[in-house]
Amino acid sequence: MRPTDRLFEVIQILRGARTPVIAARLAEQLEVSVRTIYRDIVALQSMRIPVAGEPGIGYVLQRGYDLPPINFDIEEAEAISVGLSMLARTGDAGLKRAAERAARKLNAATPLSEALLTSSWGAPDLDLLPEIRAAIREERTLQIVYAGDAGSLTRRKVLPIALIYYAEVAVLAAWCRLRKDFRHFRPDRMHECTPLDERFEGEGGSLRRAWEASRSTGPAANRLAGQRSNSTKTG
Known part of the structure; x- marks a missing residue:
């Protein structure tokens, strides 16, 4: 990898990291020595790219920096x-x-x-999908009317945390206040979907991590498995 390409990759890794990245991790990902990473960090800082940090603690890219x-x-x-x-x-x-x-x-x-x-x-266009994506970004509660497997309708408030696009269908992952658990909803089964003023600001990240853990270890994993094009259980 050329040095200029490696500098670009260092920026990309730091841009996508949520916590400081230590030099050893950068070196492992880029298959170079830790000493090379230290030189790269100095080179980036000399070009006035806002990389902050120090050896042993890790490095971060300050918010707001845009690549050319x-x-x-x-x-x-x-x-x-x-x-x-x-x-x-x-x-x-x-x-x-x-x-x-x-x-x-x-x-x-x-x-x-x-x-x-x-x-x-x-799939046919669903106008509510952009609204759902906005609610996920804004950490805004949704009120939905949902048709279950038997066709019965339930009204519930959910905290939307992820939208999964399969080839045949989209699935919304959310914390359901009615069931007090994570549930997965097909937007094409939503008879109503209304964003509320109620927010869950600052909770989206922790909810997503808990949901991701539940997919492999908890009951929610069983509910999601095999439901890509079939019905999605809502409990």
Whole structure:
């Protein structure tokens, strides 16, 4: 890896980290020595890139730092173009519109082959998906009316924490106040979905970690397994 490419990778790793990253971890990921990482950190700081920290404690990239525009080679651009076009399959109208905007910008910068085609098949657009994504970002409680496996409707308040896109269906992971447990809901079964003023600010991260742990160790894991295109239990 060229030194300039490695500096870029160091920035990317620090940008995505939630806690300080020690030099040994950076060295392991980039397959270089710890001494090389120390030199890279000094080089970045000399270029006025806001990397803070010190040996033994770890390094962080200060918030608000933006990388310069990235140039893609033709194969990278084609891979991104195909990936963007496949977002139509999610049924998320908001993501589909964003993907179309991104694809136009990409094509303007790097004209792509007209032979790259993807199927337009996918789930029907669900206008509530952008609203659900916004509620997850804003840590805002949702009030939903949901149709269960037997078709019975229940009204409940949920704390939305993750939206999972499968090939056939999207699934919302949330803490359900009615069941007092994590539950998984198919947006296409929601008869109503209303964002409330009630927030759970600062709790989203811990809820996601607890949910992720429950997927492999708890009852919620059994509820989610095998439910990609089939019904999603709500208890």
